[in-house]
Amino acid sequence: MGKAGSLRAASRLLRHEEAEVRAAATGLFARQRQLPAWVSFPDVEKAEWLNKILAQAWPFFGQFMEKLLVENVAPNIRASNTHLQTFSFTKVDLGEKPLRVLGVKVHTGATKQQILLDLTLSYAGDIQIDVEVKKFFCKAGVKGMQLHGTLRVILEPLLGEAPLVGALSLFFIRRPTLDINWTGMTNLLDIPGLSSMSDSMIMDAIAAFLVLPNRLLVPLVPDLQEAAQLRSPLPRGVVRVHLLAARALSSKDRLMKGLIEGKSDPYALLRVGTQLGTSRVIDNSLNPVWNEIYEFMVHEVPGQELEVELFDKDPDEDDKLGRMKLDFGEVLRARVMDEWFPLQEGGQGQLHLRLEWLTPMADASKLDQVLQRNRWLEPKPEPPSAAILVVYLDRAQELPLKKSSREPNPMVQLSIQDITRQSKVVYNTVSPVWEEAFRFFLHDPSNQDLDVQVKDDGRQGGLGAIAVPLSRLLTAPDLTLDQWFQLDASGPSSRLYMKLVLRVRPGLGGCRGMWEAIGAHGAAVGQVRGL
Structure with missing residues (x-):
């Protein structure tokens, strides 16, 4: 492991012990909800x-939310489904219990043009929102x-004139804890077109909307040139996670009616935020590879953070085997980490990971080198990546009207091979504005090509298409x-405005250490969802 690795492991062990002490202290103060950060x-x-x-x-924020829901959100909901x-x-009342900020942590930011604030938020409110569908x-x-969660607020760019800050960016770094007390949900889900939804699906969608890479941009000056870039900035890096093995896991299965x-x-x-990956199941093992x-x-x-949870696959409900978390700041500093991580939250055993920080570059000359190095990795089920593509879908103009002469509800599907991303629907317009980013x-x-299909949501037929060879980039x-x-x-005259940005993922200095880590078994590249 080396001296540096031993120091990191010792530091991490100390933090885990501190976390356990804080968790115990939190339990003692459960009646006060939680300790301030x-x-x-x-x-x-x-x-x-x-x-x-x-x-x-808070009361004025409630008035703003009522106006927003009634004048903007409700018309979109009515147009989304016949x-x-x-x-x-019928009622929007945010109640008398305001959101609370339990603590603020200030970072200087990645550049001198920004300031980062992390706000630890806690909201246990008496909100009441009532809806009605008269037809049913x-x-x-x-x-x-x-x-409950941590909201990051970025102030950038910093300006030399009033108001000193060009815009605010707001998002949750990690998925917050969200609990909603629904009323009449069963009746709502009985409506045709909504029966496939569930309480958990709705809550997942709400939580995902708040978490990176999604973010809310609030411009503070007019005609901000950096608005598009601030709304959907390029990733700072790519982390390649080698899920290698685990050892000494707890036994959850019982034989002979629990006797053995x-x-x-x-x-x-x-x-990682809204990005998810799921490994294959290793049957009948406490030391899976x-x-x-x-x-x-x-x-x-x-x-x-990277969060890895281990589960025991069962026919009914899967049992939790433990969890580990790691801030990517450690990976950025080390560039390569190859360690056994202890499992927390009641789990036993350790998890073996190798993590590599890769900083994307605007240098096409490195592509052949990266492709050559990727051939060392066994492409199962998919080959490793050599680059990333960010598509900023801005707007369209003069989309065609169909025979009914009704204005369309345009949405866009973007595909690269078998991976497809889909935009939101913009209702009743031939010149929609999306302002969305896809990765x-x-x-x-x-x-490889980027295939773009513009469709009229809920109706037959398309509104246009284009195929962009990525070699142009x-x-x-x-x-x-x-x-x-x-x-x-x-x-x-139908056209689509997009910004396509390609970045080549650099290769590491050599493959010998990687092969020593993953052994002679090779490595399968897992699919990550939610980009």
Whole structure:
């Protein structure tokens, strides 16, 4: 492991012990809901002045939310589904319990043009929102909600004139804890078109919307040139995670009606924000060997974490075997980490991971070198990535009207081979504005195309299409295309504005250490969802 690795392991063990002490202390103070972050972390400051502002402004924020839901959200819901044309909000009341900020931590940021604030938030409110769908005599709503998590606020760019800050970016680095008390949910899900949804699916969608890479941009000056880049910045890096093995896991299976202790059927769930990866199941083993590879795009360091949970696969409910978390700041500093990590939260045993930090570059000359190194990795089920592509889908103009002459509800599907991303739907317009970003891992951009389909949501037929050979980016300035694209099979003036940015993932200095880590079994590249 070496001296540096031993120091990192010792430091991590100390932090785990501190975490256990804090968890025990939190249990002692359960009646106060939770300890403020400034009690546990000396670099987190109290923010009572901010809570006083929130308390006074809360009724006015409630008025703003009521206007937003009634005038903006409700019309979109009615247009999204023919069965919801009589949908309305009948009551919007945020209650008397405001959001609280338990602590504030200030970072100087990655550049001198930004300031980072991490706000530890806690909300246990008496919110009440009632909705009605008159066509089906359906009433439902929300009565009470809890939200706990860390919200990052980025102030950038810093300016030399008023208001000194160009924009605010807000997002949760990690998935917050969200608990909503629904009323009448069963009635709502009985409506045609909504029956396939569930309470958990709705809550997952809400939580995912708040978590990186999704973010809310609030411009503070007009015509901010950096707005598009701030809304969807390029990833700072890619972390390649080699899920190698685990040892000394706890036994969850029982034989002979529980008289004989068996083993477990472990698998791993890897999560970075909304990006997910799931390993294969290793049957009947307490020392499983996976030798799989997963790749994650990382946007915020410090802050974003890798979370790995191990489960025992069962026919009914899977048993938890333990969990580990690692801040990507450690991986960035070390560049390569190859360690056994202890499992926490009641688990026993250790998890063997190798992590590599890869900084994408705007240098097409490195592509052949990366492709050559990737051939050392066994392409199962998919080859490793050689580059990343970020697509900024901005807007379209003069989309065609179909025979009905009704204005379409345009949405866009972007595909690279068998990976497809889908935009939101913009209702009743031939000139939709999406302002969304989509990210792809690329195996070989010199031989891959981006296929774009513009469709009318809920109706037959397309509104246009275009295929962009990604090889065009390899010769473009800064590996970027920022332009209008004429749509095929569309109107004579129908076009789509997109910005395509390619970045080549650099290779490591050599493959010997990697092969020593993963052994002679080879490595399977796992699919990561949620980019």
